[in-house]
Amino acid sequence: MKNEFIEKLSSKVTEEDLISNIREVNQLRTDFDDWLLKSESNQQVETLKAKDQGQEIEQIDFSVFKEQFYTLYGTYKENRKKQIALKNDLEDANLKQKSALISELKTLVENEENIGSAFKSFNTIQDTWKKIGDIPRSKRDGIQKEYSRLREMFFYNINIYREIKDHDYKRNTQLKQDVIHKLQSLRNDETQIREIEKSLRLLQDEWEDIGPVNNDEWEILKSSYWEAVRSIYDKINKHYEEYRQIQNDNLVKKREIIDSLKAKIEDNSASRNFKDWNKLTIEVKKAQEDWKKIGFASKKDNDKIWKEFRGLCNTFFDERKVFFKSKDEVDQKARDLKKELIEKAITFNTSNDIPNATKGLIALQKEWKSAKNAGKYERKLWEDFRKVCDDFFGRKQEISSELQKTLEANLNAKKKVIASFKEVKLTSENKEQQLKNEINSFVSIGGVRKDKLNGILTEYIAVLKGKLNGLKMKPEQIEATIFKVKIDSFAVMENSKDLFYKEKNILRKRITSLENDLMQSENNLGFFSISKGAEKLFDQVNQKNEETKNEIAILKRQLKMIPNE
Numbered sequence: 001m002k003n004e005f006i007e008k009l010s011s012k013v014t015e016e017d018l019i020s021n022i023r024e025v026n027q028l029r030t031d032f033d034d035w036l037l038k039s040e041s042n043q044q045v046e047t048l049k050a051k052d053q054g055q056e057i058e059q060i061d062f063s064v065f066k067e068q069f070y071t072l073y074g075t076y077k078e079n080r081k082k083q084i085a086l087k088n089d090l091e092d093a094n095l096k097q098k099s100a101l102i103s104e105l106k107t108l109v110e111n112e113e114n115i116g117s118a119f120k121s122f123n124t125i126q127d128t129w130k131k132i133g134d135i136p137r138s139k140r141d142g143i144q145k146e147y148s149r150l151r152e153m154f155f156y157n158i159n160i161y162r163e164i165k166d167h168d169y170k171r172n173t174q175l176k177q178d179v180i181h182k183l184q185s186l187r188n189d190e191t192q193i194r195e196i197e198k199s200l201r202l203l204q205d206e207w208e209d210i211g212p213v214n215n216d217e218w219e220i221l222k223s224s225y226w227e228a229v230r231s232i233y234d235k236i237n238k239h240y241e242e243y244r245q246i247q248n249d250n251l252v253k254k255r256e257i258i259d260s261l262k263a264k265i266e267d268n269s270a271s272r273n274f275k276d277w278n279k280l281t282i283e284v285k286k287a288q289e290d291w292k293k294i295g296f297a298s299k300k301d302n303d304k305i306w307k308e309f310r311g312l313c314n315t316f317f318d319e320r321k322v323f324f325k326s327k328d329e330v331d332q333k334a335r336d337l338k339k340e341l342i343e344k345a346i347t348f349n350t351s352n353d354i355p356n357a358t359k360g361l362i363a364l365q366k367e368w369k370s371a372k373n374a375g376k377y378e379r380k381l382w383e384d385f386r387k388v389c390d391d392f393f394g395r396k397q398e399i400s401s402e403l404q405k406t407l408e409a410n411l412n413a414k415k416k417v418i419a420s421f422k423e424v425k426l427t428s429e430n431k432e433q434q435l436k437n438e439i440n441s442f443v444s445i446g447g448v449r450k451d452k453l454n455g456i457l458t459e460y461i462a463v464l465k466g467k468l469n470g471l472k473m474k475p476e477q478i479e480a481t482i483f484k485v486k487i488d489s490f491a492v493m494e495n496s497k498d499l500f501y502k503e504k505n506i507l508r509k510r511i512t513s514l515e516n517d518l519m520q521s522e523n524n525l526g527f528f529s530i531s532k533g534a535e536k537l538f539d540q541v542n543q544k545n546e547e548t549k550n551e552i553a554i555l556k557r558q559l560k561m562i563p564n565e
Helices: 004-013 022-052 062-111 115-131 137-157 166-187 193-209 215-266 274-293 299-349 354-370 375-423 431-443 450-470 475-491 496-525 532-561
Strands: none
Touching (some): 022 274, 022 299, 137 215, 166 193, 166 215, 274 299, 299 354, 299 375, 354 375, 375 431, 375 450, 431 450, 431 475, 475 496, 475 532
16 A cells, blocks of 8 residues: 655655755654554544444554655665765865865965966965865854955955956946845845755855955945845844744643643543543544644654653553453443343243233343443343333233223123023032033133122122022032132133232131131130039030131132142
8 A cells, every 4th residue: 555655755765965855854754643643543443433333444554654654764864864974074074175275375365476376376276165065054154254354365465456457346346236235135035044045155155256346345345245144144043043932832832732631641540431531532632633733843852742742642542442442341241131131021022921921021121220231232232122122012002902801891791691690590400510510601701800800709609609508518518619619710810820829828827817716725725624614615615616627627628729820
């Protein structure tokens, strides 16, 4: 995959002049670092989003780009360093050559008396001087002034002006005035400062190439020339001072961003929740955007503070990744638990035992509320769970509506059976079978509404007792028959289990109460004294105890008749 920053840097590395393009390369490196940070951040966010949706995205290895770019950047720095070293060496060598030429010119001015020979030596020195390249900037002004001074002394000392015509003086004056005018224009030029520096060097060389002028005009020209040169140097120095101040201001702004972001990251770091992490992520990204809007600090500070800021951001995103990974593990446990609840709900939804299924689903809903939130899985799981519950209770509503109609119809049918039963005359032949059929016709109709059961059952039993008494049946048979009708009527009810359970409790409590009374009564008999008056009371208590025992036996038989469900 191609990268525009790497391609641009590749072209910069191959340029001939690696010294003057440093600002462009540094800007390119900053743009690349910004792009790399933004790309890595975006990929992290996209990866988290995709993971939340149960998807995966292709990961781009940005370290490859980073390695390619900084390998090229290292090559550029090494080559530029070599160029600077070579330039410094050349400038030092040029300085030595110019210093030697100044010494030669000084000797020529002080000792040479032969004009012809002097001019020949001077021209040699001047030609050599022009061919020598740049020297260190810190020495340039002093060397140039000394060369100019000796050059002036040379022309004055050997009386060269007598050989130069007046129009040459005027021409040189005009040329020097042109140079001064260009310098004054350059002083007000708004182009880049490096271009101004380059133009200044060329104009100074041009000034030195121009021949002598009239001595009366020289001081004025020289004063104007150096005044313009100094003002340009002042402008250059002011620019670098202002640039250094801007760099310092940028450094302060970047430090403020780091300190502010560091405080936000450290605040509540131990108790930070999902919402806090997302809010802080927005703050970090805003800080990154604000950072991009700030210019460079000085070279020595800019790299250092950038590494600190990038390290702070990288550490934050690494910790964020660890948090979301650990939270995802917790969410998965909650997810698995709620999946089990959904499976149980589905089982209840397919059950035809509506009452038990209703209780089961209500219990599951309570368990769901008390279970931990499943994070990113929660919404989908809740929608699935709620759909199963809605399906069941919708189906229950339909069943309940139909059931109510059936129960009402059963109640009317039982009333008709009771009315018919009242008119029935049991024949002498096969009375038991006839009675059994009549009872079955009542019970087999099915259940009725819960609130109507006791009433319809009481009404039927009242009619049934009359019929049973007419058959001259034993009391225990009557009791058993009536109780069986009651139990069989419970069996066809929707809440039969509850009815059986309630009836069993009533019987057991009654049996326990009677047994306690019997035990107390028998214990009391032991305290009766044998006397004529006590015998009658003793017989009454014994008779009552026998009745209690009979009732207990009847209750126990009834208890056995209740199904164990």
